Amino acid sequence: MDYFNSDFRNALQSEFATPQEALDHIDKLLSDPQQAHAMLKVLAKKNIYSGTRIRKAELKAQLNQTQDLVTRALADHLYFTLFLPEQQEILELWGIILEEYDRLIYRYKNMTYDDISWFTFEACSLRSLRPLISSVENTATEFYHFLSHRTRFMLIDEFQDTSLIQFNILRPIIEEICAGYGSKDLGGVIVVGDEKQSIFGWRGGERDLLLNLKHIIGSLANAKSDVLADSWRSSTDMMKFINAIFLNPSIHSYLRDNNMQWDYPQVRSAIGDHSSIIELKFSPYSSRGELDDKDAVYEDFIDKMVLPALREDEDQKVAILCRKGRQLSDLQIMLEEKGITGVFQPSASIVEHHLVSPLISWMKFVVYRDWYSLLCFLRSDYLLLSSTALKQAVDAISLIISVPEDMADSYIPDFGTADFLKQWYDLAIRHTDQTPYQSLRELMSILLTDEISKSKRDQLNLQAFFVAGTGLGDQSGISARKRQSLLDFHRRQQQAGKLPDGIRGG
Numbered sequence: 001m002d003y004f005n006s007d008f009r010n011a012l013q014s015e016f017a018t019p020q021e022a023l024d025h026i027d028k029l030l031s032d033p034q035q036a037h038a039m040l041k042v043l044a045k046k047n048i049y050s051g052t053r054i055r056k057a058e059l060k061a062q063l064n065q066t067q068d069l070v071t072r073a074l075a076d077h078l079y080f081t082l083f084l085p086e087q088q089e090i091l092e093l094w095g096i097i098l099e100e101y102d103r104l105i106y107r108y109k110n111m112t113y114d115d116i117s118w119f120t121f122e123a124c125s126l127r128s129l130r131p132l133i134s135s136v137e138n139t140a141t142e143f144y145h146f147l148s149h150r151t152r153f154m155l156i157d158e159f160q161d162t163s164l165i166q167f168n169i170l171r172p173i174i175e176e177i178c179a180g181y182g183s184k185d186l187g188g189v190i191v192v193g194d195e196k197q198s199i200f201g202w203r204g205g206e207r208d209l210l211l212n213l214k215h216i217i218g219s220l221a222n223a224k225s226d227v228l229a230d231s232w233r234s235s236t237d238m239m240k241f242i243n244a245i246f247l248n249p250s251i252h253s254y255l256r257d258n259n260m261q262w263d264y265p266q267v268r269s270a271i272g273d274h275s276s277i278i279e280l281k282f283s284p285y286s287s288r289g290e291l292d293d294k295d296a297v298y299e300d301f302i303d304k305m306v307l308p309a310l311r312e313d314e315d316q317k318v319a320i321l322c323r324k325g326r327q328l329s330d331l332q333i334m335l336e337e338k339g340i341t342g343v344f345q346p347s348a349s350i351v352e353h354h355l356v357s358p359l360i361s362w363m364k365f366v367v368y369r370d371w372y373s374l375l376c377f378l379r380s381d382y383l384l385l386s387s388t389a390l391k392q393a394v395d396a397i398s399l400i401i402s403v404p405e406d407m408a409d410s411y412i413p414d415f416g417t418a419d420f421l422k423q424w425y426d427l428a429i430r431h432t433d434q435t436p437y438q439s440l441r442e443l444m445s446i447l448l449t450d451e452i453s454k455s456k457r458d459q460l461n462l463q464a465f466f467v468a469g470t471g472l473g474d475q476s477g478i479s480a481r482k483r484q485s486l487l488d489f490h491r492r493q494q495q496a497g498k499l500p501d502g503i504r505g506g
Contacts, residue, residue: 098455
């Protein structure tokens with residue numbers, strides 16, 4: 001064993017009297033997936049023999065060749081016997097998750113922007129139709145023919161934020177419009193974009209689509225490009241400030257070092273010399289103690305920039321823009337501590353608030369006996385059901401929903417070890433005959449504690465939910481028969497963007 005290095009000896013985990021004993025042990029060791037993977041790492045890292053004990057160049061070459069063959073053989077063994085089967089299991093599990101996700105989307109009619117883009121692409125792309133159904137194929141073909149024949153010109157704004165899926169939805173129409181004479185006279189496409197405003201990479205926005213559009217769609221190879229060199233939004237001082245930033249040599253040096261080309265033409269102000277005051281301050285921070293931490297930087301920003309502006313004129317308004325909602329929330333809390341109230345308006349609907357969403361889930365359980373909604377309610381910030389109790393609840397609910405439909409009406413649920421479910425089930429039965437106002441008032445009297453509702457912002461969100469276009473503030477306004485209509489109303493209003501945004505200020 002002295003002929004092997006310490007890493008290989010440690011991987012073997014033992015000493016052996018004869019080479020055969022070592023081979024038998026290695027054979028047994030490789031039958032364990034984790035130990036086999038650890039052995040592969042040792043073999044792939046460096047030579048396993050001791051360079052001080054083995055000195056002949058010819059022998060070293062033979063050992064290197066043998067180790068390389070063994071490493072490749074072990075890698076192939078693990079790949080085909082372990083990694084591929086595990087990958088297949090992951091794909092099958094992911095398929096089940098996506099299938100359930102699609103089912104829930106169609107059930108509750110609640111889609112994200114990504115869902116809408118994907119389903120549109122799936123419906124319009126003939127390549128995605130598996131198995132290919134002639135009626136669906138004809139529908140997709142007719143859809144594109146309809147748009148292409150009726151559309152002569154297309155204007156796409158903010159093209160730098162277009163995702164690959166969105167582009168592939170639009171591409172057949174663009175190609176048809178730019179193909180030449182057809183059922184209509186010549187048409188055209190106008191694409192407007194600014195690569196420096198590409199801020200939606202997190203949502204799939206692909207900046208390179210704008211830069212390479214002429215090469216992607218052949219009929220646009222000779223398309224005319226115009227530079228919009230006048231700004232109708234910003235003053236002369238503001239445009240000088242912006243030009244100074246984007247013409248800075250260090251920026252272009254950094255882009256060149258990263259194989260990025262960016263031609264930035266200077267932009268003029270088209271609105272004249274309006275009064276503008278620009279103050280720029282950089283405040284570096286560090287989480288490792290080398291500099292001030294983030295809270296100290298926020299505090300400095302409030303004390304030296306926000307508060308002086310407010311003291312100068314108490315009636316003026318101050319807007320604070322941040323890249324992330326969490327940053328705004330932190331600043332809002334600090335302002336409140338200093339007696340400055342305001343409103344933080346996030347993009348999320350009020351029904352997504354962490355104290356409002358569980359109430360929607362509860363109503364869904366009362367109306368539809370949707371057990372998944374009950375689980376969402378139990379796991380909410382109101383109750384914070386433990387993992388152990390959640391498993392008990394899932395096991396009990398699985399038995400309940402497996403009861404045949406012809407026995408469901410007469411079946412009395414048996415909650416087994418999850419006996420805590422019975423109190424909520426009985427409460428839901430009682431709420432079935434109450435108005436939403438009555439049932440939610442009773443529910444809130446059970447759930448709401450000083451700890452949960454200590455935030456004034458949470459109280460405002462709950463109040464806004466109760467009065468937001470539903471009549472919930474009137475005890476007699478909605479009968480129990482209209483509870484389902486209430487849920488449908490909330491869903492329609494949320495999809496239409498008519499529900500108020502969550503209130504995050506005083």
